[in-house]
Amino acid sequence: MRTRQGSRTRGDTPRRDHHDWASETYVDEWVRRQQAEDPSRAARFQLICDLFPFPNDATVTILDVGAGYGPASTFILDRYPHATCVAQDGSAPMLDRARHLVTKYGARLQLHRSDLFGAKWLPAHLGPFDAAVSSSCLHNLRDFTRIRQIYREIRKRLKPGGVFLNADLINAPTVGLRQRYDGVTAARRHREGAAAEELAALVRHGRRSPASPAREPFPATLDQHLAALKASGFKDVDCFWKELRRAVFGGYA
Numbered sequence: 724m725r726t727r728q729g730s731r732t733r734g735d736t737p738r739r740d741h742h743d744w745a746s747e748t749y750v751d752e753w754v755r756r757q758q759a760e761d762p763s764r765a766a767r768f769q770l771i772c773d774l775f776p777f778p779n780d781a782t783v784t785i786l787d788v789g790a791g792y793g794p795a796s797t798f799i800l801d802r803y804p805h806a807t808c809v810a811q812d813g814s815a816p817m818l819d820r821a822r823h824l825v826t827k828y829g830a831r832l833q834l835h836r837s838d839l840f841g842a843k844w845l846p847a848h849l850g851p852f853d854a855a856v857s858s859s860c861l862h863n864l865r866d867f868t869r870i871r872q873i874y875r876e877i878r879k880r881l882k883p884g885g886v887f888l889n890a891d892l893i894n895a896p897t898v899g900l901r902q903r904y905d906g907v908t909a910a911r912r913h914r915e916g917a918a919a920e921e922l923a924a925l926v927r928h929g930r931r932s933p934a935s936p937a938r939e940p941f942p943a944t945l946d947q948h949l950a951a952l953k954a955s956g957f958k959d960v961d962c963f964w965k966e967l968r969r970a971v972f973g974g975y976a
């Protein structure tokens with residue numbers, strides 16, 4: 724397996740950052756760490772459900788973009804007994820970790836493997852969708868031009884009145900806020916007892932980008948995302964929740 728950025732392995736999604744979604748070992752470790760945070764993500768997933776424009780007993784189809792091991796899809800399926808989720812992701816090891824869920828949910832969970840950089844990442848036979856969600860995925864593309872195209876593509880595949888909700892990482896809007904956010908994050912880590920050595924080791928092993936004081940790490944600010952959603956034809960675009968560089972934002976078709 725090659726490890727340079729942009730390299731492609733066994734037909735997997737090419738790497739564009741420090742994540743190696745094509746690696747079984749990397750994905751195993753990542754999922755284990757992420758699952759520990761799932762309880763704290765539940766409030767954001769619940770907010771996403773509360774913003775859906777249909778009741779809990781509706782028969783609906785929902786797209787989960789970059790679904791990974793399926794935390795957002797399963798949260799939704801547990802609360803919408805007549806919903807079907809299409810869990811899209813480019814990583815074979817990730818989708819393997821979602822596969823056991825098909826036994827639980829049957830045809831209500833459909834796994835779809837495709838690269839978000841591919842022109843046919845969302846084939847015509849999937850959808851149209853009553854809602855589309857995405858959690859911690861699109862920032863990984865590191866390419867705001869592509870993210871804007873994906874917003875347009877999702878918009879076209881939503882039913883009238885449908886919604887797209889994106890829980891993702893965003894850049895601080897100003898240099899002053901960048902420094903404040905970095906300070907808050909460092910203070911939290913300190914309080915939580917995360918040893919500096921542990922973080923340094925992650926950076927050394929290429930698992931985390933070192934913080935750069937000169938550049939923000941993600942593709943766009945919240946304002947840029949909201950503008951892109953409006954330009955893609957979404958209405959009632961807003962940020963529904965935000966804390967530092969994390970936000971839930973989206974709009975209605």
Ligand SMILES: C[S@@+](CC[C@H](N)C(=O)[O-])C[C@H]1O[C@@H](n2cnc3c(N)ncnc32)[C@H](O)[C@@H]1O
Nearest residue numbers: 744789790791812813814817838839858860863
């Ligand atoms: C941080 S994980 C988030 C997974 C899940 N949505 C969650 O909230 O835990 C990012 C996901 O995006 C997927 N991903 C990253 N780049 C991709 C691409 N170009 N095409 C398809 N999926 C991609 C990865 O495989 C990974 O499963």
